[in-house]
Amino acid sequence: MEHRIINTVLKTMVFAGIVILMQSCYNDNVEDLYPQAPACDTNNVTYANTVWPIINTNCISCHGGQFPSGNISLSDYSAIAAAAKNGSLLSAIRHEDGWSPMPKGGGKLSDCDIQKIEIWVNAGSADN
Numbered sequence: 116m117e118h119r120i121i122n123t124v125l126k127t128m129v130f131a132g133i134v135i136l137m138q139s140c141y142n143d144n145v146e147d148l149y150p151q152a153p154a155c156d157t158n159n160v161t162y163a164n165t166v167w168p169i170i171n172t173n174c175i176s177c178h179g180g181q182f183p184s185g186n187i188s189l190s191d192y193s194a195i196a197a198a199a200k201n202g203s204l205l206s207a208i209r210h211e212d213g214w215s216p217m218p219k220g221g222g223k224l225s226d227c228d229i230q231k232i233e234i235w236v237n238a239g240s241a242d243n
């Protein structure tokens with residue numbers, strides 16, 4: 116009699132253990148356990164569709180208009196391309212030593228936005 120009770124208790128415990136194990140595995144979803152930043156899409160980087168929107172959103176408030184901050188205008192292609200060619204654009208947004216970090220007083224641009232601008236500059240900062 117006692118044997119049977121112990122047997123039943125043991126079986127129940129093993130069964131419960133398996134259920135618990137299965138449930139813990141069920142919830143182990145790679146995306147949930149290791150959340151990743153969405154991939155950065157660096158295909159088809161262009162001035163008009165990629166670079167200008169980033170500058171327009173993050174820089175023009177200071178570097179646009181008649182009296183741009185630091186006397187540096189970034190309000191059109193030729194001005195932005197000039198900053199790209201003299202190295203100041205990338206150095207400032209990468210927060211490199213010796214340069215004033217941009218956007219001034221704001222957070223650094225996202226790694227993805229910086230990467231896109233790097234691609235555009237390194238490809239020759241074309242107007243397309």
Ligand code: HEC
Nearest residue numbers: 173174177184185187203204207213214215217218219220
């Ligand atoms: C809140 C105003 C503000 C914003 C926004 C801003 N800047 Fe500036 N920027 C300045 C000022 C002011 C200077 C002059 C240097 C200084 O005072 O730090 C400057 C200087 C610069 C320089 C020259 C840096 C150097 O060390 O010679 C570059 C290049 C530049 N900005 C690019 C950008 C870019 C690109 C963005 C957007 C990603 C941006 N800035 C956003 C205010 C701003």
